[in-house]
Amino acid sequence: MTSTDELRELARKCRVHIVNMVHRAQAGHPGGSLSEIDLLAALYKTTLRVRPSEPKWEDRDRFILSKGHASPGMYAILAEMGFITVDDLASYRVLGGICQGHVDMKWCPGVDFSAGSLGMGLSFGMGSAIAGRLEGSERQVYVMLGDGEIQEGSVWEAAMAATHHELGNLNVILDRNRIQNDDFCEAQMRMFDIPAKWKAFGWNVKEIDGHNMDEIVEGMDFLKSSNDGPSILIAHTVKGHGVSFMADNPAFHGAAPNDEQYAQAMAELGEVVA
Amino acid sequence: MTKMAATRDGYGEALLELASNPKVVVLEADLGKSTKSLHFRKAHPERTVSCGIGEQNMLLVGAGLAASGYIPFASTFAIFTERAFEQMRNGVARPNLAVHVCGSHGGTHTGTDGSSAQSIEDLAIYRTLPNVIVMHPSDIVSTKLLTMQLAETGSPSYTRTARNKTPVLYEGRENEIQIGKGVVLKEGTDVAIVACGVMVSQSLDAAESLAAEGINATVVDMHTLKPLDGALIDRLVASCGAIVTAEDHSVIGGLGGAVAEHLTSNTFAPLERVGVQDRFGESGQADEMLEVMQISTPYIAEAAKRAIARKV
Structure with missing residues (x-):
């Protein structure tokens, strides 16, 4: 079992990769990558049944980055x-x-x-879940x-269909980082009580701090153990978490750091830039 | 008396036959009674997925199933598949997942439901997508055979069927039906009429009336719009020297568009396109709609004469 300290170190290394990638490309989306990465580190290390040497293993768990x-x-x-x-x-x-702008199977x-x-990802995940059940x-x-x-309206088509079909093998992790492309979500489209919406659609719902590794691990256990219907882990995160000038800053949804910002980011992430 | 049947029933029959393959699954969006997937649902409820009135979700549920080794057949009205065009583009065609979409009730022939239900652009839009097979069969027999062949292709597809009955053309000629191969139904040397769907029988009637005037027309059922049978078009150019396309679809981008694209890049021949002239339909009986849209038999015959007159 991977310790939470090891998970935090794994996420830190991933953050370094993220900043490196967008700096090198001078394009891309650092904000949402930094908000999701603690969740991905825990998901891959503690939960997903996958084989890195056999990525197409038929009975693998599926992860869909929507x-x-x-x-x-x-x-x-x-x-x-x-x-x-x-x-x-x-x-x-x-x-x-192989690392296309948006992930590509x-x-x-x-x-x-x-x-x-x-x-689109939830609908695709629903098809994958039905396949597993069949x-x-x-x-x-x-x-x-x-x-x-x-x-997006079609998310709710899928949310409704997933409970209709009682897909206990379907799990969502919601990266609630409160920022979208143009601005804060609150300014673009208020979403009010998100947990209540999913509960109303019949989902099992749990909320966590998406940067607290102990809570994240508990959240993964919740997803694994809730199999009476679809489940959603709502992770409250900070967009750009881990790099001070990106954190909670809509400007870094889809923008790369310049060289000076890059050096600062690396220093904050504990990396020495040659 | 000509035997009549609806192509959508051919789709329903094909699904039932395909059920012997355990990987075949059927997706519905509350129109299974109309598209005729209901027979599969009754026989195999465990392999039928109701997606409610949610076409966008349905196509991507299909994509998820296809990515996991299943062969999904999803149907709704042709017009409502268009609502999920971007799902078809980004979620099905782009990753080349073999989801088979059937849009029933296509064209103005759909009739009294009116313009909101009369898809006249479906063939055009799906034809623009890489990897996607696009078909519009003309009768119940060919619809059944082509649908069954889809399961073996490994490619995504869009097939338009029709609500109303059309003459049965292929009883006893089943072996002539193959995806991507047009069928020559009548041989002539003056002009070639290339048609799809409900317009194939209209074109056969047009050829008969042309014959009474001493004009010998070839009639081709081009049930597959993509990949287009370009070799057959080239042969028609050589043998007839003038071409007419006939479809219950906009003249923009459908069969007429496909043939025009082929001609401009290959051997040239004058082309007249019979189809819906960049307008919407209205409520009316199927035969009335073909008249109002000016795509019925006499209009095909007139177009044939215009094409012949344009021969160099």
Whole structure:
């Protein structure tokens, strides 16, 4: 069992990869990658049944990054898990590279869903969950949604259908970082009581601090143990968490740091830049 | 008396036959009674997924199933598949997941439901998507055979069926039906009429009236719009020298568009396109709609004469 200290160190390394990727590409989405990464570190290390040397293993758990722009976070954890190499991360947003701008199942080992258009991952996850049930498999499906993303109406088509079909093997992690592309969610589209909405659709709901590793591990246990219907872990996070000038700053939803900011970010993350 | 049947019933029959493959699953969006997937639901409820009135979700549930090794067939009205176009584009076509979408009640032939239900652009929009097979069969027999062949393709697809009955053309000719291969139903040397769906039988009637005037027309059932049978088009150009397309669909981007694209990049021949002239429909009986839209038999025959007159 991986200790929470080890998970925190894993997430720190991933944060370094994330900042490196967007700085090198001078494009991409650091904010949502930094908010989700503690959750991804715990998910991959403690929960997901996957085989990095056999990414297409048929009975693997599925992870679907529906907020596909936060791809640097996923590539970082895939590299740390051994699905891809750390060198592969240099291909982010580069012509021919496996690390496409948005995660793509046709390009990158370990990616189960071609994302990039918000509001699609939960429906795809629902199909994956039905497939697992038809096969009589115990495998689980985990879908990560952004909070801005749930403004897409089709998310709620899927939310309604998932409880109708009693998909206990379908799990959502909601990265509630409160910021979307243009501004704070509160300014773009108020969402009021998000847990109440999911409860009203019949989901099992748990809220956690998405940067507190003890709570995250508890949250993963909740998802694994709630199998009487679909479950959602609402993780309260800070967009850009771990880099002071990116934290809670809408400007870093989809912008890269300059060289000076990069050096500061690396210093804050405990890395010495040569 | 010509035997009549609806292509959507061919879809329903095909699903039932495909059920012997345990990987085949059926997705519905509250229109299974209309698209005819209901027979599969009754026989195999455990492999039928009700998606409610939610087409966007349905297509991506299909994508998730396809990515896990299943062969999903999803149906609703043609017009409502368009609501999920971006799901089809980004979630199905782009990752090349073999989700088979059937849009029933396509075209103005759908009739009295009126313009909101008469999809006249579905074939055009799906034809723009890489990896996607696009078909519009003409009768119940070919619809059943083509639908069954889809399960073996490994490619996503869109198939339009029709609400109302059309003449049965392929009884005893089942072996002529193959995805991507047009069928020559009548041979002539003056003009070639290339049609799809409900317009195939209209074109056969047009060829008969042309024959009475001494004009010998070839009639082709081009049930597959993509991949288009370009080799057959080239042969028609060589043998007839003039082409007419006929479809219950906008003249923009459908069969007429596909043939025009082929001609401009290959051997040239004059082309007349019979189809809906960049307008919406209205409520009316199926036969009345073909008249109002100016795509019925006499209009095809007139177009054939115009095409012949344009021969160099």
